[in-house]
Amino acid sequence: MEVLVPFSTDRPKSRLSTVLAPDERARFARAMLLDVLDAVGAAGGEPCVLATGAVDADLPCPVTIDDRPLTDAVNAALDARLGASGAERVAVVMADLALATPDALRELFGAGREADLAIAPGRGGGTNAFVAGHPAFEVDYHGASYLDHRRIADEIGASVAVVDSHRLATDVDEPADLAELLIHDEADDDEGARAPRWLREAGFALDATDGRVGVKRE
Template sequence: MNVYVPFAAREPKTRLADAFEPDERATFARALLLDVCDAISRTGREPTVLATDSVDCPYPVVVDDRLLTDAVNARLDSPVAVVMADLGLANAVALERLFEADGDVVIAPGLGGGTNALVVRHPDFEVDYHGASVRDHRRIARGIGTEATMVDSFRLAVDIDEPRDLVELLLHGEGRAREWLEDAGFAVQRRDGRVGIGRDA
């Protein structure tokens, strides 16, 4: 089974613009990518980075600048797993549950309705990452005569997209991305009765 990790190499992590400078976003996004690839590697599988542009990475990289849906659909001619590059809490145990789950279509949903990781074993399935893709992928699976298997996993549900997600990474992360946050001076803080992050001046 091929395992692809889509990665937006141009202008990564734009929704973190309020927390990071552009060069910091690029460094942080690469740290997340490597954490995800390392976790996949620890399951005994080799990830391939599916990037929109060239990227410095110790893992194989395939450049495809099409939209995510088109780039992934072009690779569904054999059993494939797709794991998003910003799953900063993912580890080998959670990924193994995904990879080994029974079903023609296996989905690890993200918070907010996205599809954070996916295994496709049915030749007629196609992805659609627009909007609430979990709902769409369930519908597409039913349309080809199968039922999607859902993998309920906290570590695969949290994608690091917005500043509030950084709290989860600082509390539960295990790799480069969390270390980078700590080295950059970020810490979990409680203000006005709410938990958030702060940065040392």
């Protein structure tokens, strides 16, 4: 199954600007992207990065450049595959799902083989990952896109499976999300996923001094 991984090279992770400088945000975003690509490949998917520009990283998969807004770029990619080439299923997995594991993605892919649309909602009502098999399905990433995608599926008569997964629901956008990445990292300091390792090497650590778990930079 081909898995499109949208990735923005234009001011990546701007909502982390209070804790990371622009060059740090770029490096951190690339670390998350590589972790997601590793997880997709280990889950049996065939990743392809859908980037807004050239990616400054050694990627293990093809890159398609489309500088249009996310909704337009993904819809064009879906139409080229489900509509024109006749692919049976196409997945889209966001590049900031740094907690994604092969097991979580295999669950999504499995659900997508049974339903016309398998969708993993984000914590704030967004759409973090999905598998589409209906040629008439289109995305709309504005606002609460999970609800919009359920509505679109209903309008075209597509069956829907919802994959409720903490690891797929957690996209790293805000400073508070960095704590989730460090909490759920299962590797030792010098091993494992790139993104949590990058955070530790940049001086970030968990902090619960105010009664809530967050991060601090040493």
